[in-house]
Amino acid sequence: MAALLQRPHAAVLCLSILYLTGGMSIPDPKQREALIKQESSMQTGGQQVLTDAEQRLNARLLKMKQDEVEREEFPPAMHFFKARELIRNSPIFKLLQKMPKGGALHLHDFSMVDVEWLVKNATYRPHCYICFTSRSVRFIFSSQQPKPLTNCSSWTLLESLRAKTVNTTDLDNSIMGNLTLFTDKDPEAVYPTQTVVWSIFEETFQAAYGLVTYAPVFKDYFYQGLSQFYMDNVMYLELRAILPEIYDLDGRTYDRAWTLKTCQDISRQFVANHPDFVGVRIIFTAKRTINTNTMLKVVEEAMKLYRDFPDIMAGFDLVGWEDGGRPLWYYRDALSLPVARGVPLPFFFHAGETNSQGTEIDQNILDALLFNTSRIGHGFALTRHPVAKEWSRKYGVAVEVCPISNQVLKLVKDLRNHPAAALMSENHPVVISSDDPAIFGAFGLSYDFYEAFVGFGGMRSHVGSLKQLAINSIRYSSLTPEQKEKALSLWQRRWDKFVSENAF
Structure with missing residues (x-):
C-alpha cells in the first residue's frame, strides 16, 4: 500500500x-x-492474503450475498425495525453470529442488555416500585413506600400490580415498550423527526435508570451484558458509562469509585470464568448539556479515576444528542485541563453524529482531533471534512461506525448510502460497533456487522473485509501494546477455528 x-x-x-x-x-x-x-x-481488507480455507469460505459467503442482493426486500435498504426478521433468518447473519468479531468499542452501559431480560429479571424482584409519567415509567427499589416523584403517579409495588392484572404478559410488554425504541408499527410514522426520536430515545434511559442503578441489579446487569456479547462471539468491550450513583434497598448510595471498582471486579470474575474473553474497559462520560463549571469538576474527577483505576478506566467522552447539545469547543477550558496539568486522560469523543453542515456542531469533528481524541465516535460527518479525514487517516484515529444506530436515529435511510461505505472503500481506519443494541431491538454485534458487510460493502466486501474489521477492533482499542498482541493471538486462534468449521 x-x-x-x-x-x-x-x-x-x-x-x-x-x-x-x-x-x-x-x-x-x-x-x-x-x-x-x-x-x-x-478497500478494507483488500491487502489481506487469504488462505485456501478462507478462499473457500469467501466463495460460500459471496454466493450467500448474491442471493441476498437479489431478494425482493433488501434489508440494508430498509429500516432496521422492518428488516430485523429478514436479517435474523439470513444465512449470512447466522454465519456472522459464529464469527469471532474482536471487540465492541462503542457501546453504552445502560443499553447493552436485552430489555426482556431486564423486565423478566429486575422487575420481578421484591420491593420493586413503578410510577407512571405522561410519557413513560420510572422504577425504584425500596423497603418502604418511596417518597413521591415529581411529575409521576404515586408509587405502586409491581408485585401488587401484577397480582391485580389479568394479563401480566401485556403489562410486561408495556413495560418493555418503554425501554426500547423498537416498534412493530411504521417506524417512519412513529419517529418522524430527529427531535422526536431523540426525545423518546433519551426517555428510555430514564425509564431504565432506577432499575439498573439498584446495586443487586447493577451487578447482575453488568455480568449479563458481558454474557450476551460473549455469546455473540465478542471477546472485548469498551463501554461508555456515566458511572451513576448506585443505591441499596435502604437508600444508601455509592459513588463513582465504587461503581468503577464493581465493574472491575465483575469483569475480572467474568474473565476468570471465560478465559477466552479479554475483558472490559470503561470510558467515563458526561452529558454535553452541562455547564462549564460542572464540566471542569467532572474532568477533574475523570483524571482522578484514570489515575486510581488504570486497568479498567480507558478515558473520557461527552454523550447525548450532538445537535441538541453544546459543541466541544464550548468546553475547551475543561477539556484542556489534563494537558495543562500534565495529567494523562485519553479522550474518545462522539463527533460528527450529525447531518448539519457548517454549524458549530459540525466542527466537533475537527475539534475532537484538536483535543487529540483516540477515536471518533460515529464520525458520520467525516467525509464532509477533508482535512479531518486526512488527519484521521494519517494518525490512525479510527472511526467507530454504528450502522443501525445511525439509521434508527435518522441520519441515513438506506445503509448502502452510509458515509462509511466510502471510508471502507479506501481502507480508512474504522471499527464496527452497536452503540445501544437493546434499545434498537438488536443483540450483541452481529446485526451491525451484517449491515456493514452486506450494506456498505455490496458485492465487493469479502472475508478479508470481515477479518480486517475484527483486527481493527483490537488494533484501535485502548489496550496496551502487550495486551493487543495477546488479544490478537487469542482472536487468531478463534478465527482459524471458525474458518475451518465453515469453509466447505
Missing part, C-alpha cells in the same frame, strides 16, 4: 494517458482489469 501511495500505479498511468489524449484510445481490457484490481486492493 505504501508503494501505491508513493508512485502512480500502472493502471493509473494508463488512465492518465487516456485522459491526456482526449479519450481517443480504445480502452484496453487489461487496463480495465488493472484498475478494478487496484480499487479492490484499496
Whole structure:
C-alpha cells in the first residue's frame, strides 16, 4: 500500500494517458482489469492474503450475498425495525453470529442488555416500585413506600400490580415498550423527526435508570451484558458509562469509585470464568448539556479515576444528542485541563453524529482531533471534512461506525448510502460497533456487522473485509501494546477455528 501511495500505479498511468489524449484510445481490457484490481486492493481488507480455507469460505459467503442482493426486500435498504426478521433468518447473519468479531468499542452501559431480560429479571424482584409519567415509567427499589416523584403517579409495588392484572404478559410488554425504541408499527410514522426520536430515545434511559442503578441489579446487569456479547462471539468491550450513583434497598448510595471498582471486579470474575474473553474497559462520560463549571469538576474527577483505576478506566467522552447539545469547543477550558496539568486522560469523543453542515456542531469533528481524541465516535460527518479525514487517516484515529444506530436515529435511510461505505472503500481506519443494541431491538454485534458487510460493502466486501474489521477492533482499542498482541493471538486462534468449521 505504501508503494501505491508513493508512485502512480500502472493502471493509473494508463488512465492518465487516456485522459491526456482526449479519450481517443480504445480502452484496453487489461487496463480495465488493472484498475478494478487496484480499487479492490484499496478497500478494507483488500491487502489481506487469504488462505485456501478462507478462499473457500469467501466463495460460500459471496454466493450467500448474491442471493441476498437479489431478494425482493433488501434489508440494508430498509429500516432496521422492518428488516430485523429478514436479517435474523439470513444465512449470512447466522454465519456472522459464529464469527469471532474482536471487540465492541462503542457501546453504552445502560443499553447493552436485552430489555426482556431486564423486565423478566429486575422487575420481578421484591420491593420493586413503578410510577407512571405522561410519557413513560420510572422504577425504584425500596423497603418502604418511596417518597413521591415529581411529575409521576404515586408509587405502586409491581408485585401488587401484577397480582391485580389479568394479563401480566401485556403489562410486561408495556413495560418493555418503554425501554426500547423498537416498534412493530411504521417506524417512519412513529419517529418522524430527529427531535422526536431523540426525545423518546433519551426517555428510555430514564425509564431504565432506577432499575439498573439498584446495586443487586447493577451487578447482575453488568455480568449479563458481558454474557450476551460473549455469546455473540465478542471477546472485548469498551463501554461508555456515566458511572451513576448506585443505591441499596435502604437508600444508601455509592459513588463513582465504587461503581468503577464493581465493574472491575465483575469483569475480572467474568474473565476468570471465560478465559477466552479479554475483558472490559470503561470510558467515563458526561452529558454535553452541562455547564462549564460542572464540566471542569467532572474532568477533574475523570483524571482522578484514570489515575486510581488504570486497568479498567480507558478515558473520557461527552454523550447525548450532538445537535441538541453544546459543541466541544464550548468546553475547551475543561477539556484542556489534563494537558495543562500534565495529567494523562485519553479522550474518545462522539463527533460528527450529525447531518448539519457548517454549524458549530459540525466542527466537533475537527475539534475532537484538536483535543487529540483516540477515536471518533460515529464520525458520520467525516467525509464532509477533508482535512479531518486526512488527519484521521494519517494518525490512525479510527472511526467507530454504528450502522443501525445511525439509521434508527435518522441520519441515513438506506445503509448502502452510509458515509462509511466510502471510508471502507479506501481502507480508512474504522471499527464496527452497536452503540445501544437493546434499545434498537438488536443483540450483541452481529446485526451491525451484517449491515456493514452486506450494506456498505455490496458485492465487493469479502472475508478479508470481515477479518480486517475484527483486527481493527483490537488494533484501535485502548489496550496496551502487550495486551493487543495477546488479544490478537487469542482472536487468531478463534478465527482459524471458525474458518475451518465453515469453509466447505
